[in-house]
Amino acid sequence: MRILIPIVGSRGDVQPMVAAGLELQRRGHTVLVGAPPNFVDFVANTGLAVRQFGPDVNALYSSPEGQRVLAAGNSAKMLAMVSRQMREYADQMDDELIDIASGTEMIVSITFSEDRSVSLAEALDVPMVTLQTYPSSKNSCYAPPSSLPHHWPTPRFVNRGLWTVADKLRTLLFRKYINNLRAKLDLPPTKASTEAALIKRGVPEVQIYDPALVPGLAEEWGAARPFAGFLWFPRSAREAIGELAVQHAEVLQWIADGEPPIFFGFGSMPILDFGSVIGLIEQICERRGQRALVGVDGAHVDMQALKTGPNVKVVDNMAHDLIFPHCRAAVHHGGVGTLFESARAGVPTLVCSVSMDQPFWGHQVEQLGIGAHIPFPKLRADTLSRGIDIVLDDQTRSRAEALAVTIRERGDGVPRVCDIVEKVAAG
Structure with a gap:
């Protein structure tokens, strides 16, 4: 047919x-x-x-x-x-x-x-x-x-x-x-x-x-x-489009060399000053003794100009199916594809929603107790800090892991x- x-x-x-x-x-x-x-x-x-x-x-x-x-x-x-x-x-x-x-x-x-x-x-x-x-x-x-x-x-x-x-x-x-x-x-x-x-x-x-x-x-x-x-999406198809496992070896080694990081994926968000946002992430994570893995996902960012400490790693495109299972939590825009990957991995999720169905999914994440939701216009130091506290909570992680079992069993x-x-x- x-x-x-x-x-x-x-x-x-x-x-x-x-x-x-x-x-x-x-x-x-x-x-x-x-x-x-x-x-x-x-x-x-x-x-x-x-x-x-x-x-x-x-x-x-x-x-x-x-x-x-x-x-x-x-x-x-x-x-x-x-x-x-x-x-x-x-x-x-x-x-x-x-x-x-x-x-x-x-x-x-x-x-x-x-x-x-x-x-x-x-x-x-x-x-x-x-x-x-x-x-x-x-x-x-x-x-x-x-x-x-x-x-x-x-x-x-x-x-x-x-x-x-x-x-x-x-x-x-x-x-x-x-x-x-x-x-x-x-x-x-x-x-x-x-x-x-x-x-x-x-x-x-x-x-x-x-x-x-x-x-x-x-x-x-x-x-x-x-x-x-x-x-x-099968791994064979991911390999075909260039999301090769071998290309993630260096990132995965960085993850393995310390505590599991919090993933921040801001490539789909309308951020005009990535340097300031990454500086904010670094401050918040440092106060909590956390590491941060930041994915810019093809956004126009001068990677060479970004200066970060050893506990923050900034990379361009990443295969979420390879990275999320090794993270402590995930912060992203709440698109349903990315949400699926964080939910399947059992990772507590902070949704910073921008438009379309993202606010809906952010609300569901919050209601189900598997993370938190911040509408992008309200993303500031205090709201991001509170959201990070929620996704690092043990009960949030427990609920996220239980949902992951349901998704994987289905x-x-x-x-x-x-x-x-x-x-x-x-x-």
């Missing part, structure tokens, strides 16, 4: 879809991935066929405007910025999708590509499955990400009402783009929301995160929105996703 996997988003969206694509290819299917331009080589190096599809959102977020909006933590400004990018790229994105869809017999989409994918599935009259990286459909357990402060205790009926409002707002903002695509596909215009369109076509909405992170949601949704769990969700895809394809 010829399966199209159109992906929009960042690495946290690309990586699990590639993991699923590799397994579908291993099972004998012909897989074509549509990937943002900055991930075309990433996908190709794993051995999957790939064509360009969608905008480079990393370029948007790393632009001066993007950095200002992210640092402000204003969801309305973030939505406006993304909407402007959509206006500029929408026609090209439609044309790219139509072009790569030639010969498609099955579509496997992700959260940020499902709106276009469901219209494409309708036009081609092919089956579809969508994979969701966070709760993005109506439920009474949790409010939509960024709709309200997540620490507010909202009643169940309020949560459902907020989802209705969010669904209508999303439809209002993006309907014209969907109808432009539908016109190109010779389909009539629609007023239906993406969720309504998915339900109408009977598209399974598979959740690719662990139900233990969202208590009550699996019970509410049942078989209608099944949980596959996290999709594990195992890789890739086979479960592929079983669903094949079942849907078979009718």
Whole structure:
């Protein structure tokens, strides 16, 4: 079967879809991935066929405007910025999708590509499955990400009402783009929301995160929105994209030469002065007798200019699956992919959330007692210090280790996703 996997988003969206694509290819299917331009080589190096599809959102977020909006933590400004990018790229994105869809017999989409994918599935009259990286459909357990402060205790009926409002707002903002695509596909215009369109076509909405992170949601949704769990990216694929174990030997030796460090991953955060932040980290860790491993993850940092003591090590890109099991705690932006790696490793996590679903995951980390949450605009010396105290607490570590056992026992969700895809394809 010829399966199209159109992906929009960042690495946290690309990586699990590639993991699923590799397994579908291993099972004998012909897989074509549509990937943002900055991930075309990433996908190709794993051995999957790939064509360009969608905008480079990393370029948007790393632009001066993007950095200002992210640092402000204003969801309305973030939505406006993304909407402007959509206006500029929408026609090209439609044309790219139509072009790569030639010969498609099955579509496997992700959260940020499902709106276009469901219209494409309708036009081609092919089956579809969508994979969701966070709760993005109506439920009474949790409010939509960024709709309200997540620490507010909202009643169940309020949560459902907020989802209705969010669904209508999303439809209002993006309907014209969907109808432009539908016109190109010779389909009539629609007023239906993406969720309504998915339900109408009977598209399974598979959740690719662990139900233990969202208590009550699996019970509410049942078989209608099944949980596959996290999709594990195989080490062979990591090696193929350059995350070689041998390249981590020096870092792992540094870790082994002392107490387990606290990992700080700030590459996805809008930090303008890395030197000051690393100095702050050094001070906080020194007072607690801790070491720090700082990953800048491709951010524009003059590594030679950074001066640190022997208990702080700054490196560029690191494979989280190799590093996290050797750390005392992890501090990062709370993207679901990075959160999975820290949770699987049993590492207490301090989420410094920036945007999108990150504040939601930060709140869940806090509620489950496996770490702490600081919205990025509130990241200061005192808040970071308090967060570090929480993740170093023995009870926090105990709860994080217990969750890790649950995640590891559930195992890789890739086979479960592929079983669903094949079942849907078979009718």
